[in-house]
Amino acid sequence: MTDTTTALVERGHRSEPGTGLAVDARGLVKRYGATTALDGIDLQVPVGTVTAVLGPNGAGKTTAVRILTTLTQADDGTATVAGFDVHGQANQVRRRIGLAAQDATVDPLLTGRENLVMLGELHQLSRKEAATRAVSLLEDFSLTEAADRVVSGYSGGMRRRLDLAATLVSRPSVLFLDEPTTGLDPRARSELWTVIDTLVDRGTTVVLTTQYLEEAERLADEIVVIDHGKVIARGDARSLKRTVGGDQVQVVVSDADRLQEAAAIVDHVTGFDVIVDPATRTVTAPTGRGVETVVLVAQGLLRARIGVDDLSLRQPTLDEVFLSLTGTPAHDNDDDEPAEEAS
Amino acid sequence: MTIILATTTAPVDTTPRDEDLPAPRGVLHDAWVVARRGLIHMKRQPQALADATIQPIMFVLLFAYVFGGAIDVPGGGGYREFLMGGIFAQTIVFIAMGVGMSIAFDRTNKAVDRFRALPISQAAVLGGHAIANLVKSLLPITLMSLCGLLIGWRIRSGLADALVGYALLIAFALAMIWVGVLLGSIVSTPEAVQGLGFGVIFPITFIASTFVPTESMPGVLRTIAEWNPVTTLSNAARIQFGNPTAAPAPGDPWSIAHPLAYSLIWCVLIVAVCAPLARRAYRRSISD
Numbered sequence: 001m002t003d004t005t006t007a008l009v010e011r012g013h014r015s016e017p018g019t020g021l022a023v024d025a026r027g028l029v030k031r032y033g034a035t036t037a038l039d040g041i042d043l044q045v046p047v048g049t050v051t052a053v054l055g056p057n058g059a060g061k062t063t064a065v066r067i068l069t070t071l072t073q074a075d076d077g078t079a080t081v082a083g084f085d086v087h088g089q090a091n092q093v094r095r096r097i098g099l100a101a102q103d104a105t106v107d108p109l110l111t112g113r114e115n116l117v118m119l120g121e122l123h124q125l126s127r128k129e130a131a132t133r134a135v136s137l138l139e140d141f142s143l144t145e146a147a148d149r150v151v152s153g154y155s156g157g158m159r160r161r162l163d164l165a166a167t168l169v170s171r172p173s174v175l176f177l178d179e180p181t182t183g184l185d186p187r188a189r190s191e192l193w194t195v196i197d198t199l200v201d202r203g204t205t206v207v208l209t210t211q212y213l214e215e216a217e218r219l220a221d222e223i224v225v226i227d228h229g230k231v232i233a234r235g236d237a238r239s240l241k242r243t244v245g246g247d248q249v250q251v252v253v254s255d256a257d258r259l260q261e262a263a264a265i266v267d268h269v270t271g272f273d274v275i276v277d278p279a280t281r282t283v284t285a286p287t288g289r290g291v292e293t294v295v296l297v298a299q300g301l302l303r304a305r306i307g308v309d310d311l312s313l314r315q316p317t318l319d320e321v322f323l324s325l326t327g328t329p330a331h332d333n334d335d336d337e338p339a340e341e342a343s
Numbered sequence: 344m345t346i347i348l349a350t351t352t353a354p355v356d357t358t359p360r361d362e363d364l365p366a367p368r369g370v371l372h373d374a375w376v377v378a379r380r381g382l383i384h385m386k387r388q389p390q391a392l393a394d395a396t397i398q399p400i401m402f403v404l405l406f407a408y409v410f411g412g413a414i415d416v417p418g419g420g421g422y423r424e425f426l427m428g429g430i431f432a433q434t435i436v437f438i439a440m441g442v443g444m445s446i447a448f449d450r451t452n453k454a455v456d457r458f459r460a461l462p463i464s465q466a467a468v469l470g471g472h473a474i475a476n477l478v479k480s481l482l483p484i485t486l487m488s489l490c491g492l493l494i495g496w497r498i499r500s501g502l503a504d505a506l507v508g509y510a511l512l513i514a515f516a517l518a519m520i521w522v523g524v525l526l527g528s529i530v531s532t533p534e535a536v537q538g539l540g541f542g543v544i545f546p547i548t549f550i551a552s553t554f555v556p557t558e559s560m561p562g563v564l565r566t567i568a569e570w571n572p573v574t575t576l577s578n579a580a581r582i583q584f585g586n587p588t589a590a591p592a593p594g595d596p597w598s599i600a601h602p603l604a605y606s607l608i609w610c611v612l613i614v615a616v617c618a619p620l621a622r623r624a625y626r627r628s629i630s631d
Contacts, residue, residue, distance in 0.1 A: 069460050072630065094462040095364050105457040109387045110380065121376045122461045124365040150387060166457075 022047045022174045022205035023068060027077035030063050030229075037063040039229035040077065043207075045222075047173075050196070050206040052220035054213065054322075060229040061209035062102060065178045068207070069099045082174050095123070098167030102178045106162050108152040112143050115151060115162065116169055123170040130169075137165040141195075157188040164195065175199065177208040181215060193218055213319055227326050241315045243324065248314055249293050251283045254307035259283065262308075265300035269293055281309070370470065373463040377471020378478070381445055385479055391441075399483040402430055403490045406554055414555050420587030427491045428581035428588070429553035432573050434483050435516050436548050440540035441476045442523025444533040446625070451532055455629045469625065473520045480516055499585030508583025511606060515576055518613040521621050528624035552577050556589055557599075569595075572609035575602035 023045035030038040038060045045051045053061050066072040068081055070090040079086045082096040106115045113134050120130025138147045141161040146154065151162065160180070167175060177196070181189040196219055200206055210216050216223045217237040225233040225240070233240055249270065253262045259276060263283045267274045270293060274285040287293040294313050301308055385391050403426065411422040449455050458468050488496075498505045530536050550564060551557070551573035557565050568574050579602040581588040591600045598605040 071456055071459055091462045094460055097460070099456075099460045101453065101456055103453050105453040107380065107454055107457075108452060109384050114380075114383060118376055118380055119457075119461070122373060122458075122463050124368050124462065129365075 020047045021045065021080075022049075023051075023079070023081050023207060025064075025068065025077065025079035028064065028067055028074045028079060029076035030060075030067060030072065031075050036229055038067070038074070041226065041229070041231055043068075043079075043224060043231075045174075045205060045207055047205055048200070048203055049221040050200055050208070050219050052216035052223045053207065053209045053226060054211070054216045054223050055209075055226040056211060059226045061226065062178055063229075064226070065099070065101075065176050065207070065209060069097060069176050070094055071099075095170070096173050098170065098172035098175045100160075100163050100167045100175075100177045100180055102182065106151050106159065106166055109150060111148050111150055112138060112154070112162050113147040115166060119166050119169045125169075133169060137168060141165045156183055157185070157191075160184060160188070160192065164192070168199075172204065174205045174207065177206065179209055179211065181210070181212065189215075213317065213322065225322065225325060232325050233321075238315070240321050243321060246286055246288045247290055248284055248316065249287050249297060250310070250312050250314055251297065251301070251308060252310040253281050253283070254309050256281050258306045261304060262301060262306050265304065265306075266297055269296045269300060287313075367462070370464055370467045373467035374470030374474060377458075377468055378474035381472060381475025382478060384445065384448075385475075395479055395483050396486055399430065399434060399487045400490050402433075403427075403487055403494070406430070407494050410554065415559070416556065416587050421495065423491070423495050424497070424586040425556075425581065425588065426554065427487070427496045428579075428584060428586055429551075429577040430487055431484060431512055431580050432515075432551075432577040433548045433553050434480060434487065435512050435576070436519055436544060436573055437540070438476055438480045438516050439519040439523040439526060440536060440544060441479060442472055442520050443526030443530065443536040443540070445472055445476065446524060446527025447530060447533045447536050450527075450628060459629060465626070465629070469524060469622075472524070473517070476520060476523070477513070477516055484512070496586070500583060504583045504585065507603075508580050511576070511579055511583065511603065514610050515572075515606065518610040518617075521614055521617040524625055525617050525621035528621060528628040547571065548573050552588075558589060566596075570598050572606055575599070575605045575609075578602040579606050 021044050023043055025041060025043040028038050028041040028043075029036070041060070041064055043051070043053075043064070053064060055061050063072065067074045068079055068086060070086050070093050073087055081093045084092040084096070086093050106112075107118070110118065116134035116137055117127070117130045120133050121127060123130075125133065134147075135144075138144050141164065143158065143162060143165065146158060151159065154162065160183075164177075164180070167177075180196075181192055184192065193215070196206060196208075206219075208215075208219065220237075222234065222236060223240060224231055233243065249266065251262055251266060253259055256278060259278060259281055263274050263276045266283050266285050270285045270287045274283055276283055290313060294311065298311060301311070385395065406426050407423045411426065414422055414425075416422050416425045449458075459465075500508075526536055526539060530539060550560075550568050551571040552568060553573055557568040557574060560568055575598050578588050578599070580586075582602065589599070
């Protein structure tokens, strides 16, 4: 038995000792009046992994995070985080988690440094320890120059970085990020992704919610798709994509006049219905044989001497996955949903 | 503007800390950390700082020089001497608004969630608000005392009496903090707290012996003023500081005859009623 598992067993609070689950939620139900925000959600996150909870606005993502971070109590179901019950042992949970909520919750009237020192002290560090820790976090998040400026003057990206730094003050073992990159420009977003990568490398378990399919695919080991308070699919990006059918082979010809000839070749190779789009000079067809198809199509096109701008095998996008799972596009804002994301 | 977490020479340690968690430092430590934040807030909000410094001084000067000449002080003595007890009382009562606004402010900017995700008790958060606002109210009281000294106010009683006077003010302040928690928990925004403050608390501090003796008020208003704890708090402060106030007459109601006792009863009453309500309202306001 390794030291880690010994420690886990000795702590004696795990619902299932030795399973190594950082988050173990079963049958979570949450109602707001007549509306059911969560309708029996299960979530198991192994230690050291990244799970993305994916869904449109109003799907229940924020409610799930609020329950797991002890901010809200579930009406039904149980959940343990870092081995402790979120309801009965809330303080034990709070000592081990970091939460970056959807709205940056750093104090706007304090400087970056004051924010981090205060949180450090509230995480029971001494003032000196908290100050030292603040300095290194500010350094790492490129906020040293802005350290003694009041946060209300920060840019959106700086605020988000400070918010993430704030969640790391206590060296949490489980980090909850609620839509961490919403409202960030692409560059700031990819910077944040790199930071999250680093944290995961060092052993932090991450649960993040997102509306961005690309983000879930980029960061997560497992994606849990939820809609209307229910889990509608789970798995890695690849297996989710498989639910829509296989890969697709796509050919873009150089000369529009030879589009039909190319379509015939693709049709011959794949045996499926091909889709021809003259506007983009594109032929697309599903295929179950992957790379082999690409090779055969390439050979056919070469023999016929048809010029090709692009030949690729592409997976369906997660947007297409979501569409096929829910019947609605992932970015559709469901306005008649309760304002739970804001609550 | 690049994040270089992965490549810095001495990367910050974010390795999850599990078994070597720091020991809890207790509710007082946590409350003081929250309180320091509240004091920084005051420093950073010029409006709040002005409320705590310029406004009380302005009130002292305004009443002493503009209205003072027109107001007769019972039992002789200068109006400026009479004024100070009332102005202390008003400042103390307004602590409720300060507490209410800081609690509502936390809720609107989601600081409440940040605090709730921390391993600290909510008592520490409320305690922090209380300490910060108590300190905040000491600033205007000190300033007003100095200002009063400049315009001729003196403590003419003994040290013990004066200390009892200040102790009564602080006891009343502690009671008003609970009113503030209640206000801040049932009202949604700092602006709404301010509205309630000016709509309700402000008149209450005026239908009292704060600035004018109750004797000059007509029938019903006088009765209300005589039983208003702001009146007795003002009068008790005046008595403790040896300043002029109406000498108790045989026909006076009990409140006027025993201002110190009556004020203390109100302290207890306010805490007994408001504290449980406030705690429940606060808990409800931060959940869900």
